[in-house]
Amino acid sequence: MLEKLESVYQQAQAELTEIRDSAALAAWKSRYIGGKGAVSQLLRGIGGLTPEERPVFGKRANEVMAALDEAYAAREVLVQDIEMAADLEGAALDVTLPGRQPAMGRLHPSTQTLRRFSEIWAEMGFSVYRSRDVETDEMNFTLLNFPPHHPARDMQDTFYTTDPDVILRTHTSAGQIRAMRELGGGGTKPIRVVLPGMCYRFEQITNRSEAQFYQVEGIAVGHNITMSDLKGTVAEFARKMYSPDAKVRYRASYFPFTEPSMEIDIECFLCGGEGCSVCKHTGWLEIAGSGMIHPVVLRNGGYDPAEWSGFAFGMGPERIAMLKHGITDIRNFWANDSRFLEQF
Ligand code: DAH
Secondary structure, eight states, rough: HHHHHHHHHHHHHHHHOOOOHHHHHHHHHHTTTTTTTTTHHHHHHGGGGGGGGHHHHHHHHHHHHHHHHHHHHHHHHHHHHHHHHHHHHTTTTTTTSSOOOOOOOOOOHHHHHHHHHHHHHHTTEEEOOOOEEEEEEEHTTTGTTTOOOGGGGGGGGOOOOOOOOOEEOSSSGGGHHHHHHHHHHTSSSEEEEEEEEEEEOOOOOSOOOSSSEEEEEEEEEEEOHHHHHHHHHHHHHHHHTOOOOOOOEEEEEEETTEEEEEEEEOOTTTTTSOTTTTTTTSEEEEEEEEEEHHHHHHHHHTTTTTTEEEEEEEOHHHHHHHHHHOOOTHEEEEEEEEOHHHHH
């Protein structure tokens, strides 16, 4: 029996060194050291031994059991390592692969244009004045020399609230009076500001007109400000915004709050003035309305028009972004389609 025990011990050890997975390890365990394993089976036959043989066998069987237990525990650790390594190999992690680019947000094309505007106007000494989106009819129209029921009000279809005097501003010109009153020191100080902001019009939405859009207004009030200051300033803006040799032209126009009034065109930067579909074959693109601030408006802002004069202009950054990038549908600006926005 002792010989049998030794041979079981040898065999168990030999088999154990070949085992590489946990299923085989579990089978080995029940075959040799489990309750019904080979060592236990032999121990159960101890009754057939002589009283002298019994303690010798029993002692040796316990030693064998303990040695196999220990060998099992050591092998178990090794098998776990082997299996983990195989798992990792299966997952095939290639650390040299380039990572995935996270999707990056970016500034909306209108915001980009607005920021560029503010930068250029700041270089020319204009600070930013933030007026309000919700306005009074008085600021938006009356004080800008649109008398009640004047047909010029129809040029700008208005969103009204339940209070007939409270409207959404139809143009940033609505902030002119506020800026003059707030910064002009009661008609004693010159001012030079731009007023960027959202405007709202109750319009049929088409590829060329939206119910909301940005404008950037500008006003300069001082002593001896003339039409040539306006022309020079706008021409300088065009050179900075488009190109150092941008050409500008002025066309007589009408706005109730300026006199004289003019519209400002720049030579089409897409065709260089030759004529193309963007400039409708005229060679020119309209970029702003402008003029000398009407004496009535100056007075409403607190200035004495006998001593003070000023110019004003208003531009639409979306329109300018459309011209610059060849965008044919203004609705893209509010559709929030990332395929459009990603291009800027
Ligand atoms: N407020 C005018 C509009 O929305 C644009 C404009 C024209 C603004 C002439 C001005 C200006 O400041 O002088 O159509």
